[in-house]
Amino acid sequence: MDLLNVSIIPLALYIHIPWCVRKCPYCDFNSHQLKDDTDFTTYVDALLLDAKSQVNFVQGRKLSSIFIGGGTPSILPIDEYHRLFDGLRALYHFVDDIEVTMEANPATIEHAPFAEYLAVGINRLSIGVQTFNNQKLKKLGRIHDASQASIAIKSAKQAGFKRINVDLMHGLPNQSVDEAIFDINQAVMAGATHISWYQLTIEPNTIFYRDKPILPNEDTLANIEVQGSQLLQDKGFKNYEVSAWVSTDDEPCRHNINYWKFGDYLAIGAGAHGKVSIQQNNPDQLADYEQGVYRFSKSRLPKDYVNFTVAPKQVGWQKINEDDLLGEFMLDSLRLSDGITIEELTHRTGIKITTDFTNTLNQLKKQGLLFDDNNLIQPTNLGRRFLNQLIEKFI
Known part of the structure; x- marks a missing residue:
């Protein structure tokens, strides 16, 4: 392991906000339906304790990116975001041009005015549109409509966001090629600078797995892929990763690039997964660790995650076998x-x-x-x- 060089491996941070207004039938992410008695303050307290417990893994580096995923991160009140980021800045050093992405849903009842997220330090949005077809949105269990989706993208741009990803799914129940192409055109017209365009898959432990919808046949899926990819290219988007497309007005998502390039990322939040590299010449705080690359995860249930007096523990700590x-x-x-x-x-x-x-x-x-x-x-x-x-x- 002599070649491992932690000092030049970028370091990121993933934050998981586990609640949604309603669980979507295709979703297998660690998300839980929001309750009236959800205690956001206690959860942020746990996030900060968790972040503090991982400071030793920094090893002299600065955070180059932060990604806030979920669930629906825009559910967390804006005051709690201010408290969270004040605490993170006290624990970690950020690079000057740090990329901070937050996932958000188009439904306006779920988030603060977009300008308030900019004030916190969030400078990139990933808006979960999925489709601009109202019938398909209902089938997917989404709580927004196509109009709200377009308005959300435009409102984010008006608030000052220059980097806006739009999540789009294709291969939806009974979807035609024209419907898939329509979604791409709508996203570009609304102002998306980055598009995550991926095919719907039916995963275990989801409603769609138990009650399977009728999906397009293989020929239709292939035509959607070919025609959609060509349209994105014609619109000036570059396919830099299997499902990621970036326009000339934007740049690839730094956080995702770090993930795909086997960079390091700390992780806080219920069910969050992280990866860290540790060198042999580590400081005293890491003397108990062997040199190598490690993965870890956190307790999935929010009630279990916050139920620690010191810090939420790593529940899946494991060194990756060299082979x-x-x-x-x-x-x-x-x-x-x-x-x-x-x-x-x-x-x-x-x-x-x-x-x-x-x-x-x-x-x-x-x-x-x-x-x-x-x-x-x-x-x-x-x-x-x-x-x-x-x-x-x-x-």
């Missing part, structure tokens, strides 16, 4: 259209480049799945088309 590091790294990084450098691979995993690995790369280059570059591991268009098969070569 699994390459596979985990490639599983993430090969999703990026621009690929990843050999140097990033070695410094973020600590593994050495072996002859077997080099031979595998050369074979994939000959097959046209990777570009022929000695310093970059980058999938070709063919490689992106057969991404799962490409990833399997390293697992």
